[in-house]
């Protein structure tokens with residue numbers, strides 16, 4: 311029985327490594343730099359916060375929350391448009407989510 315502990319430790323460290331190396335990154339907060347990168351879309355800080363709120367609460371009902379940096383600024387609008395009906399988004403929800411994701415993916419470019 312004494313040889314079990316190292317095996318357990320190895321399995322645990324492998325599992326932790328898998329999480330760390332996965333491509334999931336938590337959606338970034340609505341920071342000053344994120345707000346600045348949304349200026350082209352003319353979204354206010356409140357709209358961006360609402361967009362983040364809708365994203366983190368509604369976009370994980372059917373799948374895990376996609377990482378904001380998985381898609382670029384220009385890819386997010388049509389992806390969200392495709393999901394809008396599924397997630398029952400209003401026009402203003404959709405605009406806010408798109409604005410948030412565009413700004414977030416620009417501030418968190420994949421390494």
Ligand code: HEC
Nearest residue numbers: 365368369370371372373376380389390393394396397407
């Ligand atoms: C009612 C279920 C449902 C909801 C709610 C939903 N999705 Fe999806 N989503 C799907 C399904 C099913 C697929 C895979 C099939 C496809 O691509 O159409 C998918 C695929 C995706 C993909 C492409 C695959 C990937 O993981 O990269 C993205 C991006 C995405 N969804 C984003 C969103 C966003 C953003 C929202 C919130 C606005 C959302 N989804 C809400 C069902 C849903």
